[in-house]
Amino acid sequence: METSDPSNQVSRHAQTLIPDPAAIIVPRRHGEVLIEPPAQQLAAFLAAARSGTKHSTQLATAAIDTLAQLARREFIVAMTHFAGETGFHPPSEDALLRPWIITGHQVELYHPGVWSKVILTDSLAKQRHGLAIDLLVDHDTVDHLGCAVPQWIGADLQKKMITWAEASALPAEFLSSPRHDEKTRWLSELQQLPLIQTDSLKEFTHYWQEDSDSRYISWMSRSRRSFERSFGMDVQHVPCSYICSGRAWHSFVLLWLRQARNWCNTYNSALDEYRVKQEITNPGRPMPNLAITEKELELPFWIYGHRQPRQRLVLQTNSGPRLMCGDRHIDVTDLLSGDLLAAAEELRRRLESVNLRVRPRALTLTMFVRLLLSDLFIHGIGGALYDQMTDQIMYKLFGVCPAYACASAGWLLPVAGHIDQSAGNLSHLKWREHHLRCNPEQLVPQNELTAAAKDLLHQRRDLITAINQSLITDRQEHRRRGPHWLRRRADFRRLHEINTLLLQLFGPQVDKLKSQMNHAELTQRNLSAARWREYFLAFHPRASLQQLITVIQSRVK
Numbered sequence: 141m142e143t144s145d146p147s148n149q150v151s152r153h154a155q156t157l158i159p160d161p162a163a164i165i166v167p168r169r170h171g172e173v174l175i176e177p178p179a180q181q182l183a184a185f186l187a188a189a190r191s192g193t194k195h196s197t198q199l200a201t202a203a204i205d206t207l208a209q210l211a212r213r214e215f216i217v218a219m220t221h222f223a224g225e226t227g228f229h230p231p232s233e234d235a236l237l238r239p240w241i242i243t244g245h246q247v248e249l250y251h252p253g254v255w256s257k258v259i260l261t262d263s264l265a266k267q268r269h270g271l272a273i274d275l276l277v278d279h280d281t282v283d284h285l286g287c288a289v290p291q292w293i294g295a296d297l298q299k300k301m302i303t304w305a306e307a308s309a310l311p312a313e314f315l316s317s318p319r320h321d322e323k324t325r326w327l328s329e330l331q332q333l334p335l336i337q338t339d340s341l342k343e344f345t346h347y348w349q350e351d352s353d354s355r356y357i358s359w360m361s362r363s364r365r366s367f368e369r370s371f372g373m374d375v376q377h378v379p380c381s382y383i384c385s386g387r388a389w390h391s392f393v394l395l396w397l398r399q400a401r402n403w404c405n406t407y408n409s410a411l412d413e414y415r416v417k418q419e420i421t422n423p424g425r426p427m428p429n430l431a432i433t434e435k436e437l438e439l440p441f442w443i444y445g446h447r448q449p450r451q452r453l454v455l456q457t458n459s460g461p462r463l464m465c466g467d468r469h470i471d472v473t474d475l476l477s478g479d480l481l482a483a484a485e486e487l488r489r490r491l492e493s494v495n496l497r498v499r500p501r502a503l504t505l506t507m508f509v510r511l512l513l514s515d516l517f518i519h520g521i522g523g524a525l526y527d528q529m530t531d532q533i534m535y536k537l538f539g540v541c542p543a544y545a546c547a548s549a550g551w552l553l554p555v556a557g558h559i560d561q562s563a564g565n566l567s568h569l570k571w572r573e574h575h576l577r578c579n580p581e582q583l584v585p586q587n588e589l590t591a592a593a594k595d596l597l598h599q600r601r602d603l604i605t606a607i608n609q610s611l612i613t614d615r616q617e618h619r620r621r622g623p624h625w626l627r628r629r630a631d632f633r634r635l636h637e638i639n640t641l642l643l644q645l646f647g648p649q650v651d652k653l654k655s656q657m658n659h660a661e662l663t664q665r666n667l668s669a670a671r672w673r674e675y676f677l678a679f680h681p682r683a684s685l686q687q688l689i690t691v692i693q694s695r696v697k
Contacts, residue, residue, distance in 0.1 A: 207480075241517075289676075314446070566663070
C-alpha cells in the first residue's frame with residue numbers, strides 16, 4: 141500500500157488544500173485573526189466537495205474507501221448518542237450527503253484563540269450547507285481542573301490558577317465534574333475576582349450551577365454548547381471515546397498492526413525529516429520516535445483500562461504477535477490476515493473482554509479523522525504545524541493528503557487599560573542606565589554642575605587623553621603590551637573611581653532613574669499578565685466575543 145511522493149510536495153496533490161507553514165504565525169495582538177488558507181479558499185473548496193467531489197474519491201484504495209463510508213455511518217451514531225445524552229438535537233437525516241467540517245481540542249476551559257476554530261467550523265458549515273463537528277479529545281489528560289485568572293495582588297497583576305481539584309493522570313473520559321462543595325468553593329472564588337466579571341461568565345456560571353451531571357466531559361460540553369447556541373452557532377460535540385468503539389476505528393488500528401514495522405518506520409522517518417527541515421536538535425520534539433526493536437514495536441496509540449492512566453501501545457513479536465498493557469496481553473496472531481472488518485470486530489471484542497481500550501495519539505487522531513471522516517479539518521497552530529508530518533505519513537502510506545486548515549486569534553482581555561504605563565519604555569531606560577554608568581554627568585544640565593563635579597570631569601578627560609595617547613604609541617611600535625601598559629591599567633582603575641564619585645554626586649538623579657526602572661519593570665510584568673492570550677473565553681464580554689464571531693464570519697463570505 142506504500143507509495144512514494146517524488147516531488148515531496150504533498151500540498152500539490154489534487155483535490156486537497158493545506159496551509160502554508162510560513163503563514164502560520166501566532167496572533168498575539170488583540171484583534172488579530174489567523175485563517176490559513178484564507179477562509180474564502182476554504183469555502184470554495186467545500187463548494188466543490190458539495191457539488192460532487194466526495195471525500196471518498198480522494199482515497200487511494202477501495203478498502204479505505206469502504207472504511208471511510210463505515211466510519212461516517214458509525215460517527216453519525218456516536219453524534220446522535222452523545223446529543224441525546226446531553227440534551228441537544230442530533231444531526232439531520234441528510235448528514236451523510238453534506239460536507240463535514242471537523243475541528244477538535246482537549247476538554248478544558250480554553251481561550252478565544254482555540255474557540256476561533258469552532259467559530260470557523262460553524263461559519264463554513266452555514267455557508268456551504270455542511271455539518272460542523274467538534275471532537276472532544278477525552279483520551280488526553282487535563283492539566284488543570286479550572287483556569288488561570290488575572291488578579292491584582294498589591295501593585296502586581298498576576299496569573300492565578302483557580303481550580304476545584306488537583307489534576308489527574310487519568311484520561312478526561314474518567315474525570316468527574318466538580319461536586320457540591322468543590323463547585324460552590326470554585327465558583328465563589330471566581331465571583332470574587334473583579335477583572336473577570338462579565339455577562340459571559342455569568343452565563344457559564346448559571347450552566348455549571350444548574351447542571352448536576354457527574355461526568356466531566358458531558359458537564360463541560362453542555363455548558364459550552366449552550367453558550368455557543370446563544371450566539372446562533374450549531375456545532376455537534378462528539379467525544380473521541382465514542383468514535384473509538386466501532387469497527388471502523390478498530391479496523392484502522394488493525395491496519396497499523398498488520399503493517400506495524402513498515403508503518404512505524406514510515407512514522408519515524410516523517411518525524412526525522414521534520415526535525416531536519418525545522419532544524420530541531422532535540423530528539424523528543426515535537427514528539428519522540430516510536431521505539432522499535434526486534435522483539436517489540438511501539439505503535440502510535442494509547443492503551444489503558446477503566447479508570448487507569450494511559451500506556452503506550454506495544455506489539456510484542458518474539459512469542460507470537462500480541463498487544464501488551466502491563467501484565468495483560470491480547471494475542472492478535474490470527475487477526476493479522478483475512479477479512480479486515482471481521483478481524484476488527486474480533487479485536488474489539490478481545491479488548492473489551494479484558495477491559496482495555498485503544499486510543500489515538502496526536503498524529504494518528506488527525507490521520508483517522510482526515511483520512512476517513514472530514515472533508516475539511518480545522519487545526520489550531522500547533523496541530524497545523526505537526527500535521528506536516530501527518531501529511532508525509534499519509535502520502536507515503538495511502539498516496540493522499542486530505543484537506544485541513546489552521547485558525548487562531550489574538551483576543552485579549554480589556555485589562556491593560558487599567559495599568560499605569562507612565563514610567564516609560566523599560567528597554568530605553570535600561571539603555572540610559574547603562575550609558576550613564578560611564579557618563580554620569582549627563583544626569584544634569586551642564587550649567588548645574590558643581591565645582592567638585594567639574595574637577596572630576598577635568599581629571600577624567602586628562603586620563604582618557606593619556607590612555608589614548610599611550611595606546612597610539614604602543615600600536616606604532618607594534619607592541620601588544622608596551623611600556624605604558626601598567627600605567628594604563630592604573631589610569632583605568634582611576635577612571636572607574638571617578639565615575640563612581642560622579643554617580644555619588646548625582647545621588648538624587650540616580651535614585652530617580654532607578655525608581656523609573658523599577659516602575660517600568662513592574663509595568664512590563666503587569667502588561668505581560670494582562671496580554672496573556674490564553675484566559676478562558678468566558679472572561680471576555682459577550683460583545684467582544686460577538687465581534688470575534690463577526691470577523692470570522694465576514695472572511696468566509
